Amino acid sequence: MTNAEQSGAGRQSTLPFKVQIEPRLNVPRWLPTAVSVGAVILGLVLGAVALRFAGESHPFKAYASIAKVLFSSWGGISDVLVQATPLILVGLACSVAFSMKLWNIGAEGQFFIGAFAASVIVLAPVLPAETPGWIFIPVMMIAGLIGGALWGFLPGYLKAKFNVNEIITTLMMNYIAIEWNNFFIFGVWSEGGFQMSPRFPKTAWLPRLADYAREIPKFGGLTLHLGLIFGPIAAVIVWFILYRSKWGYEIRLAGDNPKAARYAGINIARNTVLVMMLSGALAGLAGMAQICGVVRRLQGSISPGYGFTGIIIAWLSKLNPLVVVAVSIFFGALLLAGREMGRSDISMLIQGIILFALIASEYLLRNRVRIVRA
C-alpha cells in the first residue's frame, strides 16, 4: 500500500481532523534548506535539554556565552577554523562517495592512513630532516593523498569486483587503520616509550599565523595553519568535478540509477574504484594537514571522530561541496564548544540528533503532510 492509502485509513475517528500524507509532486527550492536548519535547531534544543539535566541551569545562556567566546576574538575564530580544516576535507570525501551512493563510512580510517603516509616521509625517513619546506610539504601532501586513496581503493575494488558491501569494509578498515597507527606510535616510532612519534622537523610543519607574530604582532597565539586553504580549494575542485565534468556526470548518473548508467555506456566498476579513491584521498589529505599543522607528530589522539562527523556534514550540506565549507565551520565551533564546556559528549549528542533529524526528514521532502477536517 502507498502511504496515502495507509493514512487514508484513519482510525482516529474521534478527532475532529485527520492527518493526510500525500506524495509531493514538486519540492519547493527553499524546503531542503529549511529542513537542514530545522534539524540543527532540533539538535541544539535537545542538546539544551540534556545540558539542563547535566546540571547546567541556563543552557541557552551557556550556548550564547560560548558562541560569544568563539566568535568575538581572533583567537576564538582561529581555533574554530583549525577545527573546521579537517572537517571540510572529510565532509568533501563523504560527499563525493555519497554522490555515487557509495556509503564510505571509512573516512576516519582514511584520515589516519593519510596521516601515517605523510609521517613515513619524515620518520622512515624518505626525505632527510634538513629538506626545505617547499619540498617537504608537497611531498607529504602527495603521500597523504596516496595513503588515503589506497585505503579507499581496497573497499572500492572489492565492491566493484566482488560486490562486497562497502559499508562493512570501510567501517572495519577504520579499526585496521587505527591499530596500524598504534603499532607504529607504540613501537616502531615511539619516542622514549611515549605513545607518540618524535616531533617532526620544523620544515615539515604547515606554517601557522603565530609563526609570523614577530612581523605582525596581531598574529600572536593564533594557531590557524596553512592547511585551512586546502579545504576551500578542494571544495571548488570537487564542485567542478561533480557538476561540470564528464566524470562528475557519470558519478551523478550512476548514483541515481546504476542501470541507466550502464545503459548509457558508463563503466560502473571503474567509477566505483575511482570515486572511492578520490574520497579516500581527500580524507587522507585531512590527516596530513592535521599532523603537519596541529600536532606536528604522529600520535593516537589526532581525531575526535572527524571521519564520522564528515558523514553528518555531507548530509547536512545535501552533498553540495560549497555548502560543506560553511557547515564544517559550524561543526568546528560545535566541537570546540563541547571542549570549552568540558562536555564533548553533549556536542556528540547534538551531532547525532542532527543526523537523525536529517534522515527522518527525507520522508518530509518526498511527502506532504496535510491536516484536514474529517
Next chain:
Amino acid sequence: MINAVEMRGIVKRFPGVLANDRVNFDLRQGEIHALLGENGAGKSTLMNVLSGLYRQEEGTVRVRGQLVSFRSPRDAIEHGIGMVHQHFMLVPSLTVTENILLGLDEPRFLMRLPEYHKRIAALEEQFGLRAAPEAKVWQLSVGEQQRVEILKMLYRGADVLIMDEPTAVLAPQEIDELFVTLRSMTAEGKSIIFISHKLYEVMAISDRITVLRKGRMAAEPLETRSTNQAELAELMVGRKVIFTVTKEPREPGEVFLSVENVSAESDKGLPALKGMSFQIRSGEILGIAGVAGNGQSELAEVISGLRECTGGTVTVGGQTVSNQPPKAAIDASVAHIPMDRTGVGSSPNLSITDNLIMKTYRHPPIAKGWAMDERIARQYARDLKDDYEIMAPSIDTQTRLLSGGNLQRVILAREISGQPRVILAVQPTRGLDVGAIEGVRRLLLDQRQAGAAILLISEELEELFSLSDRIAVIYEGEIMGMFEEPDHETIGLMMAGQKGKATDDER
C-alpha cells in the same frame, strides 16, 4: 432495479488539480461497465473514492441504494466493493491460500491450511479462476497472480470488482482468459468496473462505457453496442484521431543489423535465446511478436551490450557489438528504447537536461576535453524539448515528475535525434494513451523513412501489423517463423509454440 453503485456529482481536488469535476457514475447489477480515459483523466481518482482510499470533497456515493461514506478500503470491502490494483500486492514467498488469508481475522491462530485450500479451490471452481492454492506466488505466471488478486477480493465478499487496467500486464491469451473469467463472474451476479485506455478491449468486454476527459465526463454513459472505436477515441482525446498510420513503401537498403546464431541466458541462468538468427536492412522494421518472457528482453539486451551472449555474434554495419561493453553498441549507432523507462531508460532524480545528454555527453560539442559545456548542453536540451514537444515546466525538471507519455518523449528524443543506424524499440507504446501512441508510431515510421533498421518488440499485435515490414514470432528463445504477409491466426498459434507449416522463408 437498484444500481449496484451510484456516484453523483463527485468532486475531488488535489493541490493545483481538479481531478474529478462533478462526475456521475452508475454501475448496474451484473454488468461490466468500462471507465475509459487517457492517463490523468481522473479514472483512478474516481475509483479510489469508491474504494475508500480518497474521500470526495462534494457528491454522494450510494451502494445498493444506501448512502455510504467510506473511511478506508476496509470499509469499502465490508460494503462489497473491492479493487484489484494494477500493481499486485502479493507476498511472493507465501502460497496462494496464505496470500488470500493475509490480514483477515479468520483463521485466528492455527492456520488450518488444508481446510482453507479446499475453500479456496471451491471458490476458484465457482468462478473459473484456476490457480493452485498450494502454489507459492513466485511460481505463478502474471496472469495467475492476477487471478489471486481477484480471488482475494471475492473471498472477502466483493460484489463489485474494480479492475484497474487489468490487461496492461497480460499476454494476448491471458487477456482472453481474463475476459472469460469476467463474463463468468457477471453470470454469478457480480458487477465489474473495468478501467482501461485501450479502445478495442473496452469494445470487446464491456456492456456500457463512461468516458472521462480531464476530470469531467466526456458524454453520458454509452451502450457499447451502439458505439464504435472512432467515436470513443474522439470523446477521449477531444479531437479526431487517425487510427491507421500510413506506411510509405520503401525499398530496404543494405544490412545494418545482423544477429547470427545468438544464444544467451536469462537472469536465472536458464537458456533464454537458443541460436537465433536474423538480419534487418536499412529502412526496414522487423517486428517481434511473442508472449512476454520468451526471450524478447534478452534479445534487446544482447544487441545493446547489456547482456553477455553465450554463443553467436551480433554485428552492426560489420562491427561486432556482442560481448562488448554497452558503449560499443552506442558507438556503433544503436539506439535503444528500453521497456523499463524509469528503471533503465532514465534517471528519475536527475533533470531533463541530464537525461537527454546520456548518450551524447562524451562527444563534442557538449564535451570539452574532460569538462562539459553546460551552456551547450542546456541549449541542446531546450531544442529537443521543443522539437519533441516534451511538456514540462523547464529543462531542469526531474524526470520522475513527468507523465509516462512525456517521459517516453524524453527517451525517444535522446535516442532518435542522433539519426541512429539501428533502433531497438521494446514495447515503445506500452502504457501510453492514444495521442502519445500515435506520436511514437509516427516517429518510428519517420526513422524507417530516414533509413534506420528498426527492431520492434511488442505485445500489441495490432501495432506490429501496422508498422512492421516483416514479423518474426519468438517462442522460448527461438524464432518460430518469419512473415512478410502475416495473418493473425498463424501468428497466434506460433506464439503458443506451434511451428508453422510453411513460412515465407521456406516458400
